[in-house]
Amino acid sequence: MKKARPWIGLLARLILGGVLLVAGYLKAFSPDKSMMAVRAYEVLPIWLANALGIILPWLEIGAGILLIIGVAIRYAAIFGSALMVLFIIAIAQAWARGLSIDCGCFGGGGTVDPSQTRYLEEILRDTGLALCGLYLLRYPLTKFALEKKPSQGE
Amino acid sequence: MSSKSPNGPDNTTRNLVIGMVVLVVAVGAIFSVLSNKENTSAALPSSVSKADGYGIVFNGDVKGVPVVDIWEDFQCPVCARFEQTNGDYIEKLITDKKAKVVFHTLSFLGPESSLAANAAACASDENKFLGFHKAFYKNLPAENAGIITTEYLIALGKFANITSAKYGECVKNLNYKEWVNNVAASGGEKNINSTPTVFVNGKEIRRATSGADLGDYFDPAAFAKAVEGK
Numbered sequence: 001m002k003k004a005r006p007w008i009g010l011l012a013r014l015i016l017g018g019v020l021l022v023a024g025y026l027k028a029f030s031p032d033k034s035m036m037a038v039r040a041y042e043v044l045p046i047w048l049a050n051a052l053g054i055i056l057p058w059l060e061i062g063a064g065i066l067l068i069i070g071v072a073i074r075y076a077a078i079f080g081s082a083l084m085v086l087f088i089i090a091i092a093q094a095w096a097r098g099l100s101i102d103c104g105c106f107g108g109g110g111t112v113d114p115s116q117t118r119y120l121e122e123i124l125r126d127t128g129l130a131l132c133g134l135y136l137l138r139y140p141l142t143k144f145a146l147e148k149k150p151s152q153g154e
Numbered sequence: 155m156s157s158k159s160p161n162g163p164d165n166t167t168r169n170l171v172i173g174m175v176v177l178v179v180a181v182g183a184i185f186s187v188l189s190n191k192e193n194t195s196a197a198l199p200s201s202v203s204k205a206d207g208y209g210i211v212f213n214g215d216v217k218g219v220p221v222v223d224i225w226e227d228f229q230c231p232v233c234a235r236f237e238q239t240n241g242d243y244i245e246k247l248i249t250d251k252k253a254k255v256v257f258h259t260l261s262f263l264g265p266e267s268s269l270a271a272n273a274a275a276c277a278s279d280e281n282k283f284l285g286f287h288k289a290f291y292k293n294l295p296a297e298n299a300g301i302i303t304t305e306y307l308i309a310l311g312k313f314a315n316i317t318s319a320k321y322g323e324c325v326k327n328l329n330y331k332e333w334v335n336n337v338a339a340s341g342g343e344k345n346i347n348s349t350p351t352v353f354v355n356g357k358e359i360r361r362a363t364s365g366a367d368l369g370d371y372f373d374p375a376a377f378a379k380a381v382e383g384k
Contacts, residue, residue, distance in 0.1 A: 028182060028186065030262065030264065031186050031189075031190050032190075032260070032261065032262035032338050032341075032342070033262045033263075035190075035342050036262055036342070036346070036347050036348075039342070039345055039347050040347040040348075046342070046343065046345050047343075050342045050343075051187075054183065054186045054187050054190060055183045055186075055187070058178075058179045058182040058183040058186070059179060059183075061178070061179065061182070062175045062176070062178065062179035065175050065178075066171075066172070066175055069171060071168050071171045071172060071175075072168070072172055101347075110347045110348045111347050111348035112348075114363070114364065146167060146168065146171060147167075147168050
């Protein structure tokens with residue numbers, strides 16, 4: 001089991017990092033839509049939602065690159081997991097309040113037809129991604145990481 | 155990676171990578187923020203009022219009538235459906251001076267929406283916005299399929315009886331590109347999260363809640379009632 005850890009870690013890095021990078025890239029160049037997606041959750045004040053809609057995709061890209069290359073893994077993993085937890089909370093509250101929105105995770109977003117919501121799948125996916133991050137937090141030593149000796153935090 | 159000393163080269167590469175990633179994120183984010191800001195010196199089409207969220211205004215000087223704000227994106231199929239349902243009625247409201255109507259052409263669906271919004275502004279300078287609007291939606295092409303080009307939009311102008319060379323230049327040179335951004339920024343401030351979104355006197359009309367329900371948007375009688383308040 002111990003031998004498999006760096007390999008599982010590599011997989012976790014590539015999954016979480018890959019998803020963050022793709023998700024960020026798809027949103028970074030259509031900020032109008034990304035801002036709309038954040039506003040549609042109806043949680044944040046409009047100015048803050050708009051600011052987040054512009055900046056968040058770039059932060060996702062940054063964390064995704066770090067995870068894929070394997071640098072500052074624990075920091076990027078904490079960031080990724082925390083982000084997923086926030087997404088889960090945001091989606092769950094939208095679901096509970098009966099909003100019908102697209103999560104806007106990979107571009108898109110905003111109000112959609114009630115029949116087109118996918119809250120459960122979105123929450124399960126983000127849970128899986130959060131677990132990837134938590135795994136890396138616990139076992140940051142992974143295969144093929146640029147950084148050979150990530151801080152163990154012990 | 156050949157790490158000669160246990161910490162030296164590894165640390166340098168690490169810091170270099172972190173530095174570069176931070177730089178990319180910072181430059182990207184700053185660029186996005188700046189390009190999304192309202193540009194107060196943007197060229198505005200003649201019928202546009204900044205006070206009305208940079209919308210294209212009809213009957214701005216008529217008092218005591220309902221104000222209808224229509225937020226749309228030229229590439230949005232539901233907006234085409236809204237135009238087919240209520241377009242003639244809205245045109246009549248305008249010609250009969252029964253309402254002040256403000257069109258806000260958003261562009262969140264992609265670059266081709268921006269091209270179309272720019273062309274609509276050029277058409278509005280020729281007093282042919284409504285004709286352009288109708289002709290565009292009647293022939294709505296697939297989303298971001300590369301069909302909406304400057305040539306396409308110039309050709310489309312003929313369906314709205316726009317023949318002037320000035321229109322062609324305006325479409326080609328993207329005269330109102332900055333204005334298109336300003337409309338988008340204004341939509342963000344007004345919390346527009348889907349299109350079409352229609353306000354009558356500042357209040358959104360009733361949106362459908364289920365598949366069978368048409369709401370005020372797609373039932374002509376309900377829409378007229380929402381506008382006229384009877």
